[in-house]
Amino acid sequence: MKNLKSKYIGYAFLLTTVAFSSACNKEYLNPNAATADEVLTSAKGLTGVTVGLQKNYSTTRAGVLYASITLNGLTTNELISINTGNTNEERLVAGGVQVDGTNTILLNVWAGANKIIFDADNVINNAANLPDKNYAAGLIAHASIFKALALGNLSEYWEQVPSGIGQNVSFVSRVDGFNKAIATIDNALAAIAANSISTSFAGNIPAGIDIPNTLNALKARYALFAGNYALALTAANAVDLTKRSAFTYDAL
Template sequence: MKNSRSKYIRYIFFFALAVSLAACKKEYLNPNGAVADDVLLSARGLTGITVGLQKNFSTTRAGLLYAAITVNGITTNELISVNTGNTNEDRLMTGGVQVDGTNSVLLNVWTSSNKIIFDADNVINNAANLADKGLASGLIAHASIFKALALGNLSEFWEKVPAGTGQNVTFITRAEGFNKAIATIDNALALIAANPISTSFLSNIPTGVDIPNTLNALKARYALFVGNYALALSSANAVDLTKRSSLTYDAQNLNPIFEIATSTNNVIQPKNLNLGQTGANIPDAGDARIPFYTVVSTTVRINGFGAASLAPIPVYLPGEMTLIKAEAYARQATPNLGSSLTELNKVVTRPATGNVLDANYGMGAGLPSLTGPYTQQQLLDLIFKHRCIELFMSGLKLEDMRRFNQPLADRKRNFFPYPFAERDNNTNTPADPTF
């Protein structure tokens, strides 16, 4: 994030302190209503909140991004816990009943997601009242990105998700959670179509996130997750694959993967050079994505998007959109296996350019084209394999393993128990899954 944005970051810290109560209750009341009202009614205050959303999502060990990558990576064997003293990560690695409602890494995902949704709703609901509609659409669109990401993470890890915020909230299904994220995105896309985002708004938020492309990319992701393949395909096609969208960092706000894991080698690291894949899913010899994501320094270490303190982390990769197209073609009511293979080969054959400034950050497999012919199931198997490699440490693999019917034995849990902090304060908390 740019240093020029620090005034907004400081502003949101004071706001957050004023409005927050226990995160487990998802009720963030404010003991100083006048201050909160001023914040929620002013363009500057709402900008401060939405900048804070990005910071709270993308930085620190308690941030949603790092916690979700850790939970997902360890659970799906992408990552290992390298220090048994890190009890919560170590229990994730053991899996099963060892992962319970006391796990602090899971609690970070839960509380961070719910706080982001609460703050995003404040921006979305109050920005609509601003006279400057270009500023309002920017605020709503930016906040909607992080609300959608929070809803998506809750819906990936838990069978049911809170329907809203407040005490004793009810729960909705995870499919409804994904669809709620899509509805949030649709609202944002409609607003920016009617009122293009003002340059004044863009000059006062961190650089890096391409708002329109990110909204469409997340819509494609979550449409795929709920099996709406036509919507997934059209949304992925709406993304400009020559553009990047990433979370950026500075000296005050470091890349959390580097800060917590890479620089210390004391928390998480890749399981092996196969990225934890086994059998037919092991990467092909010469796949250039392996040295992109990993480096050997005595042991296998994190590289790629966690290699440096200021390394940007993509909100989505162009390769994800291409693989969404491949999967949507293969799964639609009348499968189009030819188009599916064409899209898959765009990922398989993309060279590793070494140019970290290109849209795919210089990453590519650099493999020979797949020639087929393939059955639908064979294509889906190949798409899963290449999603696991292309999207390593993206926090998406657990959803992929379920969607592609991978064996339960290949993951440490299928869904997670609800945090005790939620159960102890909400009588509507659902029963925990058995696995």
Template sequence: MKNLKSRYIGYAFLLTIVAFTSACKKEYLNPNAATAGDVLTSAKGLTGVTVGLQKNYSTTRAGVLYASITLNGLTTNELISINTGNTNEERLAAGGVQVDGTNSVLLNVWAGANKIIYDADNVINNAANLADKNYAAGLIAYASIFKALALGNLSEYWESVPAGTGQNVTFISRVDGYNKAIATIDNALAVIAANSISTSFLGNIPSGVDIPNTLVALKARYALFAGNYALALTAANTVDLTKKSTFTYDALNLNPIFEVATSTNNVIQPKNLNLGQTGANIPDAGDGRIPFYTVVNTTVRINGFGAGTFTQFPIYLPGEVTLIKAEAYARQATPNLISALAELNKVVTKTPAQDPFGVGAGLLPLIGPYNQQDLLNLIYKHRCIELFMSGLKLEDMRRFNQPLTDRKRNFFPYPFPERDNNTNTPADPSF
């Protein structure tokens, strides 16, 4: 992130302070401090909250990005826990009943995502009142990205998700959660279609995020997860695959995967050079994505997007969008297997030089004929490799009907702080 943006980050925490102080019987005011009203009614204050969304999502061990990758990777056998002293990671690796509502990795995803939704809603709702509609469009679109990501994370790991924020909220189904993320994105797309994002807004946020492409890429992702294949295909076809959209890092905001895991070799690492895949899903010999995502240094270590302190982390990969197209074609009511294979082969044959991030298998094209199930099996295999450590594999395992024995849990229990404070919390899943 740009150092000059750091001054905004402090505003992100003001809402939390206000929430705590409002519960007290007596109110002690600092006449020199910014109030919640000041923060939420000015462009500067709303920018601070918005930049805070990215910081809270994409940095630190407690951030949703790192916690989700760890949770997903240990559950789906992408990753192993290195240190038996890391109790929460060890229990995720063990799975089953060893994972309960006290698990801090689980809580980091749950609490972090819900906090991001709360803050994003404050930005989205209050930015609409600004006189500068172009600046407001930027705020709404940018905040909507993080709200959608947070909703997506909740919907991937829990059977039901909160319908909103606040006390004793009700719950909706996880599919409704994905659809809520899509509705958030649609609102943002409508806003920026009516008022283009101002350059002044873009100059006040961290570099790296391509806002329009990220919105439609996430729309395609969550439409696919919700089973709306026509919408997923339409959205995926509007993504410019030549462009990158990333979380960027600097000396104040470090890449959390490198900082916590890669540099220490004390928390998580890839399970093996097969990325934890077995049987027909083992990567082909010479697959260029293996040396991209892994490196051997006595043992198999993290490479790729966790390779360095300042390594950018993609919000989505071009390969993901292409594989969304392949799967959408294959799952249509009348499957288009020719188009599905063509899209799949774009990923299979892509070289590192042809990919904006350098992710490329560089393999020979797949030659059919394949039936629908054959193609779905191949799409799953290449999603597991192309999207290694993206935090998406658990959703893929369910969608492609992979054996329950290949993952440590199917859904997760609700964190105890939620259950203890919300009588509407659903029952925990059996597995």
């Protein structure tokens, strides 16, 4: 009887182990969500990603825009922190050893900018495969604005920046980072010179940004930061001063 009981216990343990192992190997997919392949191979999916770049860059406290303005303003005394409960802002004001790798303002610039570069690369690389080259040019140019901004933000605040996205990447100087931003912009300008941006693409993104003008303005900025004054002047002269670009927000 004792042997029989032990036998049944052994079988029960074995069945439980098999069932548990099978359960761990199951992959549960959301039938309502698009796969990465579906998103990155369609104009609609890529448009959603590039609109998301603008949202993630320009909105919320965790966005790169807020974090970069705050980081710059507090460390140069252009801004002041009046709420001592905002610990991370207060530490930026204090400076020195008070600012370390756990500061969320710094982390939001670093992580946010690298995420934008990653997503922008997906748009830029996959848009080239679309049959509608005018729509693709719009995708490449719009995503390149935010990739250039992200590269510029990293290069402004760190002496060295990642050379790419992924694991075990090397680091390059901040000047190389600015030059990478310029190269991204040049690629975008070449894309829209070869194929003008379609009106259908322009109607699918938030209003407010003149894409060619913004690309030239950013090129002038980063060429100036990189010490390439001749290129900065040429790019600045290509900017139409009668046109303005701005992030537009919903009314509160």
